[in-house]
Structure formats: C-alpha cells, structure tokens
Amino acid sequence: MRVLVRPKAGILDPQGQAVERALPALGFGGVSQVHVGRLIELEVEDPAQLPAMCEKLLVNPLIEDYEIVS
Amino acid sequence: MRVLVRPKAGILDPQGQAVERALPALGFGGVSQVHVGRLIELEVEDPAQLPAMCEKLLVNPLIEDYEIVS
Numbered sequence: 001m002r003v004l005v006r007p008k009a010g011i012l013d014p015q016g017q018a019v020e021r022a023l024p025a026l027g028f029g030g031v032s033q034v035h036v037g038r039l040i041e042l043e044v045e046d047p048a049q050l051p052a053m054c055e056k057l058l059v060n061p062l063i064e065d066y067e068i069v070s
Numbered sequence: 071m072r073v074l075v076r077p078k079a080g081i082l083d084p085q086g087q088a089v090e091r092a093l094p095a096l097g098f099g100g101v102s103q104v105h106v107g108r109l110i111e112l113e114v115e116d117p118a119q120l121p122a123m124c125e126k127l128l129v130n131p132l133i134e135d136y137e138i139v140s
Contacts, residue, residue, distance in 0.1 A: 002074075004109050019110070019127065028123050030115030037109040039074050040089065045100030053098050057089065 001044055002069040003058055006037035011063045037064070071114055072139040073128055076107035081133045107134070 007013040015036035023031045040058055044050060050068050059066045077083045085106035093101045110128055114120060120138050129136045 004072075006109060006111065019112075022127055023123060026123075026126055028119055030119075031112055031123075033111070033113040035111045037111070039076060039107040039109040041076065041103070041105045041107070042089075042101055043103040049098055049100075053093060053096075053101075056096055057092055 001042060001047055001050060003040040003042075003050065003054060004037065004067045004069060005040065005054075005059050005064050006035055006066075008063055008065050071112055071117055071120060073110040073112075073120065073124060074107065074137045074139060075110065075124075075129050075134050076105055076136075078133055078135050 007016070013035050016034040019036060020031060020034040023029075023034075044053075047068075047070070054066050054068070055061055077086070083105050086104040089106060090101060090104040093099075093104075114123075117138075117140070124136050124138070125131055
C-alpha cells in the first residue's frame, strides 16, 4: 500500500517553491503548481488500520492531507 | 503529474525503519517493508521533459529511484 502525504492547500510549501523556481533556471519551462510531500510505502496485514496509522503517526493532520492508494 | 521517489533497494532508509518500529509500539501490528520517500506533484506543459527534470533536480539517482505517474 502507498500513502501519499501532501501539504494542505494554503500551508507554506517551501520545497515546492524551491523546485518551481529552480526548474526554469535549469531550462525547464511550463512548470507550475509544484508541491512536495511524502510517499510512504508499506505492507499491512489489515489495510483497514491504515487511516488510524496515518492519523496517529504518519501524517500531521494540522498541516497535511493524505491519500491511501493500493 | 506525480513523481514518486523512493530510496533504492539496499540504501539505508532511517525514516522507514523508524516508522516500522514505532507502529507496533502504538498498537498497530502486521506492518512490514516500510519505506519513506518523496511525492512531487506538478503541472507540466510537456510531460516528455519529466525524466530530465527528475535526473537533473528532483531525484538523486545515486540513492533514489523514481516513478512518473499521471
């Protein structure tokens, strides 16, 4: 299973901003809406536990959203 | 587009190890193979440029693998 974690809309994303500024300087144009988050991959016997794992350890729900992908 | 970046097999993954140890302590059993990487989301006018962007800025190819997902 994969958990995709990203900064909530409106929360400062300095890594995303840095990438968005650096790409044109390297000759890559036409890039926008860059956001950098975390990817957590794991094997779980009971996937129903994943939301609780996210809320208790993997994600900071104050500033991050998450998405569970199989 | 999304770029999923993960530590190469055999490369130390201290964040993954920390999560794998912490989950049982929080009462979540049956978890293994935890790896923590990065999620980069971006809008790109020309997706054919993405592999070059990864190799030049987004990914450290010495220690990380990446996967491009639309």
